[in-house]
Amino acid sequence: MGLLDKEFSDGNVVIAKVDDLFNWARLSSVWQLGFGLACCAIEMMATSASHYDFDRFGVIPRNTPRQADAIIISGTVTLKMATRIKRLYEQIPDPKYIISMGSCANCGGPYWEHGYHVLKGIDRVIPVDVYVPGCPPRPEALLEGLLKLQEKIRNESLRKKTV
């Protein structure tokens, strides 16, 4: 059984705000959608691997958007892919978060002028929480991006989503 059916010998009680509890739970288990697009995806996989160990922040890849909390847009978003990403985003249950990883996802990157097939920034399709610059960003940069996202989640409130 769970914790609650045990009797606490010294009557321990933890008092916390619901916001704090929920935010702590959410930021400690940001499950990401297992999804990679281009060379940034290689860095994202390196971040997930043992050396950088994304898992220590509670980030594990899920293979369906219905079980995911976050999506890391790791690479060049073509117009063809953008329609798919929009659908994946819509399938993620709230609350959901977006990390835009690398120059391509941020603003089109090297394809900004002649990339007839490239969406110049994923924020034209879905709202982005954290932008990670780099081409591609090193795993440390992606970790920093995740910490920024966690900081953002920590300041959320159930009553109103803060910016």
Added chain:
Amino acid sequence: MKNPEEIFELLKKEFPEAILGIDKEAPTEPIILIDPPQIKTISLFLRDNPELRFDSLMVLSGVDDANGTKVKDEDGTDVISGGTLSVYYHLHSVYLKHKITLKVSTPRGNPQVESVYNVWRTSDWHEREAFDMYGIIFLNHPDLRRILMPYDWNAGYPLRKDYKNPEFYQGMKVPY
């Protein structure tokens, strides 16, 4: 093993009408020019002749020659009218270890080339790509759809020299 000139002489003897010439000025190996509707017949001959045995199509690529006249469009941008689009075929014989390059040129207004799908299956997706990027129609190709761009892309063929990117695709702004 034969060099391109010998292959050209052999082809010229067999198909005097369909072989248009040989371009030796190219900085690469010589290029044999071929009449677009005849390319399949010649490809079959190149594949099956015991002296040639071109069993591998290394690559098939489209090219916009941009050799037409530039005309100003209503919005002030250049549009090319006339001239040709070309398709290059790079062949290799694994058995005889020789190579050859073929070229067909087809009018830009109505670019049609006979498909070599039934000669080398490699050409399936290569021809679809040339269709997708340049709008070259490969006659008798079994499945000539766009391969890279979305199926509902109706803004034209991106690698043509006078291609203009659309403002929007499915509500998404395309230019920077």
